[in-house]
Amino acid sequence: MLHSKALRKREVETLLQLAQGELDHLLQEAEDFPPGEREHLDAFARARGEKAHLQWEGSAVYAWAAASQRFRDQGAVLLNPDLRSRTFAPGKWIGFQPTSVGPATDWETDLGVIRLLHTTRRAAAAAMAEELSETADAQGVVTVCSLFGDIAISGPALIAADIAQPQLHYEAQWGTVTKLVGQRLPWWPDLLRRADVISQWSPGAPVTMAELLPDDEETTLREATGPWHLFPEVRSALTDLANSLHNQRIDSVSSDVRIFGKYGTSPDGVPLLVAAQHPTDGYPLPRIDDRDLLTRGWQALASSQLFEAYEPLSIMMRTDPTLLPFGPRIKVSDHTPAARRWAAQLRPCAPSALHAVLADDAQDVTFHRDVSTGTPAVRIRSADRRSWTFLAPLRLPGRQAQLKSVILDDTVWVSTTDGRIHPAPCTLHDHLWWGHGGGDRPTEAAWVITQLMDDLNAEVTLANHWSHAPQGLTELLSRSHQPGTELSRSALELARAQQYEDAS
Structure with missing residues (x-):
């Protein structure tokens, strides 16, 4: 059950239309009544001598009332079990409603008007029900339903709030509303739930073919191509990512239609009505296969000191x-x-767009670069701490150097025989860690270290690290080392060899 307003004893009695003190008798008689708990009091309230009252989760009480014989008229409207056995006259579509919380359709039923909000906005049903309850004319609406964004047992999941108790929202069934309405209910994919699309629908209307509008990120990328008209590689990179984001959103619409169209069926076998789709002509938008071209374009943006490069680069990084x-x-x-040893190798530099993305909204920052790896780094100072934010290298320099030791601290550091220290290279979507992992093992770090021991300049891979990482080295990194522990090459070699001894 969804959490809603907590009710004290007198509020529960008011909800159930009980006399004062009558709830005590009900609690003794109804063993299935929702359990209550003491409200939380902060230290100030306790110091004032206040006592914690017993309270109940309002939606749970409201749902319980609907299921009981005695209180069902005071319970949730769409949870009343009598609805399963009653026969209803066919409902009537009243029309589209542009409400304050999103587009809606109103349906006249034997229970009164049901307003279906076509939005997954949090608490939309409760907000709409409360708004209607405070007006002189609720337009006949008895309950409001909004989408939860998932599939329940009878179709799209719904959250309902009744005009009589707007703050006590509860889960309702698409199949129940379908039965009350007496016809297939329209449903719109998430990215097509727009007033201009939903307002076109009426019973018997054909499926609306609606173009997918660009979101803020796509718009930003397309608008950013203007300042870069002299840099074709940058324009290509920006356009390609904009097309990619648009295609992903089209795929999302197609997936929604496929899933909800297949599983959005009430227990009576009444399927939902997919009311809108996107046109397929001209999709997907073209993409660029030349990865090197795209990389050059984004590197130009990353190194740029123009303000216009920041927002597109932020989108790409996400x-x-x-x-x-x-x-x-x-x-x-x-x-x-x-970190101090590594920082001594860095050079201060003018901030690039990539530095700005790393700094985010920090105020007191300085900008640096590791010349040997090209790694951008930002030193951030705040009131209580100082830190470095950087991007890990993909490979280490020093063709004549070898791995000298590994230091386990905030990240895995690698010291080399040419006197330098670097953050260990890593692939983009992985991480390097150590210590006891509750049954898991730091095979990523063990496999990266193994590759660097064989070739310091290797571009590491973490493919199948769980099977490639030496058993002995994985065991060594699984121990709870103190921060700053330095493992010499000889210790690493000894641990790595342990795997072969065990296997022999």
């Missing part, structure tokens, strides 16, 4: 960061010995 030659974003404290 959607497809593989288009830059770096690993995952990492944040470390600046006071550890490993």
